[in-house]
Amino acid sequence: MRSPPRFSTAAFLSKTAVFLYKIGTVTIIGPSGDFFLGGDRATQSPLSSVIIGNQLPTPYLSSPMITPTDPKLKTLKRLRRLSHLLDSAIRIPGTRFRFGLDPLLGLLPAGGDIAGALLSAYIVFSAARIGVPRESLVQMVSNILLETLIGTVPVVGDLFDAAWKANVRNMELLETHLDAPTSDKKADTLFIVLLLGGLMLAVLAIVGVGIWILSSIISAILQ
Numbered sequence: 637m638r639s640p641p642r643f644s645t646a647a648f649l650s651k652t653a654v655f656l657y658k659i660g661t662v663t664i665i666g667p668s669g670d671f672f673l674g675g676d677r678a679t680q681s682p683l684s685s686v687i688i689g690n691q692l693p694t695p696y697l698s699s700p701m702i703t704p705t706d707p708k709l710k711t712l713k714r715l716r717r718l719s720h721l722l723d724s725a726i727r728i729p730g731t732r733f734r735f736g737l738d739p740l741l742g743l744l745p746a747g748g749d750i751a752g753a754l755l756s757a758y759i760v761f762s763a764a765r766i767g768v769p770r771e772s773l774v775q776m777v778s779n780i781l782l783e784t785l786i787g788t789v790p791v792v793g794d795l796f797d798a799a800w801k802a803n804v805r806n807m808e809l810l811e812t813h814l815d816a817p818t819s820d821k822k823a824d825t826l827f828i829v830l831l832l833g834g835l836m837l838a839v840l841a842i843v844g845v846g847i848w849i850l851s852s853i854i855s856a857i858l859q
Contacts, residue, residue: 788846
């Protein structure tokens with residue numbers, strides 16, 4: 637006579653968490669730094685968090701580009717943590733809205749925007765090393781530039797920064813590539829240098845113009 641299957645609470649919770657992740661109602665966070673975006677994908681506002689250990693959810697186990705033993709997995713975990721810290725680490729109590737350190741850095745004159753852009757550029761650089769195609773890398777840089785440009789506007793820019801979440805958007809582009817790799821041309825070293833160098837020059841120019849405009853307004857008021 638076959639004995640009935642043993643009930644495993646851990647296995648049940650793990651399968652339940654993966655199911656909820658698939659239907660988009662949770663963010664799954666593992667103790668080793670795994671961070672899987674769930675909830676409302678448009679706003680990246682998860683309803684709750686579930687810890688399921690180090691096991692990757694089903695979507696990533698079936699990815700043709702990454703496996704649990706792939707060296708890229710360590711980079712992906714690190715980028716998820718950084719993106720989460722910059723854009724989604726803090727939840728406003730009683731709401732689904734989350735923001736991170738990036739809009740707070742934007743409150744620091746000049747230096748905060750530059751620091752935020754450098755951290756965002758690191759995600760783009762790492763995505764290029766993983767093999768994200770040129771078109772996606774250009775879109776990533778465009779997301780950062782738009783956030784930086786509008787972010788120079790006092791108060792309004794910081795609110796836009798908190799809602800736009802350029803780093804979360806860029807991680808989605810990266811993970812979309814890993815889930816469904818394309819045959820688009822990969823970026824070579826020269827392209828990456830020119831792209832990131834252009835990004836930082838543009839950020840410096842935007843910040844410089846923003847400071848000049850703000851100082852001109854203040855001078856006009858004080859006169």
